[in-house]
Amino acid sequence: MEGIFGLNADQRAILETVRRFAKEEVAPRAAALDANQNPLDCFSWEIIEKSHELGIRTMTLEEKWGGLGIDSLTTAMVVEELGKADLGISVVLAQTFKIAQIMQLALNDEQKQRVLPGFAKDPRGVLAIGMSEPGNGSDKHMSFPVPFATSAERVAGGWRVNGMKHFISNGNRASLYLVMVQTDRKKTMQDGATCFLLERGHPGFTIGRVHDKMGERLANNAELVFQDCFIPDANVVGKLGESGAVFANFSPMSNAYAGASVLGVAVALYDKAVDWAKMRVQGGKPIIEHDGIRAQLAEMHMLIDASRSYIHRAAYLADHRDQGWDATLGVLPKAMASQAAWKIATWCLEIHGGHGYMKEFGVEKLVRDAGAFLHSDGVNRTLFLKAARTLFR
């Protein structure tokens, strides 16, 4: 299951380290952390600190900042490996990988010098992006002509920000944030919102509710609250009013990473279904010997293989856009992988019969996790509409 490009020696070594980390540090703790009632207790700094020790947390930072500078294709492979062990851990680190890549491209020199060395050294350094708001979800994907509610007034030397973001992955854990704020309320979020860099603990910026999610529980999601929060001009990322460009130009790989996270869950479900089908005897033989089950497992394999190829192509082309990138690759691989994972989840449940519904067999957590990316990183329907806009302009 290496994907369409095969693996070079560096990728093999990186994936070996990540597999060991996933097997030894993540998988043994995932079920117990997931079972905690309070979402705060589902999060493990120990796991993140271990990922730091192994050089995983900072893998996408360039070597000059203390990382390995891995490319987007290798990162997608890493994200999938993590997702096989636990979706939440995969998301905590995938967000961090992605935002570190964006920061290296989008921050100016002073901003990079200010934040990247600290991020590289901090064993708990994870990153977050704040776009979604209670009243603004899909609109940011659909270019619907409305402003963000989180908005800023011009004041001497900077901006006074009020408002709230919600559902933000790593929201209550991050040390650094990229946040979209409406700086021109007469315009839309496409032409009147600005991207700001924020450090944790910035005055006027606090964490609100931590959401209690049905799955992906080892990652926390939270509200970001701005109350007369002064943000200096020095924290503007890119150009005023062009927050969309920061993401359009510097995060073409984002959708592939989201797809890779949930693909990891699909693989875990498939492996579980195969193991169960080999072991469970009905009709006088292991159920894997019944044609209906065999065909279903083969179809699951196909969905995984095809999703991986799509993700890998998108991740590769995100770094080599002159070789055939098109904008649908920035929205569709996640839609495909999440639909595949959701289908595979129901089939894995079915293949387990009544056992799948009993928590002790471990299918239930994976089913809850498999649902996360039908919405995260954009609801699939809105991503299809976004692709259609590119295809049928």
Ligand SMILES: Cc1cc2nc3c(=O)[nH]c(=O)nc-3n(C[C@H](O)[C@H](O)[C@H](O)COP(=O)(O)OP(=O)(O)OC[C@H]3O[C@@H](n4cnc5c(N)ncnc54)[C@H](O)[C@@H]3O)c2cc1C
């Ligand atoms: C686990 C998780 C992690 C997340 N992490 C982050 C994060 O880190 N940062 C961040 O900013 N956000 C994050 N989000 C928010 C996520 O991006 C939004 O949930 C998503 O964009 C959808 O917005 P919404 O939930 O408000 O749904 P809505 O926009 O209210 O959509 C509801 C339904 O209406 C449909 N719909 C909406 N508009 C249209 C239209 N024009 N035409 C047809 N149908 C339409 C949608 O497809 C959907 O079926 C996260 C969400 C989840 C679940």
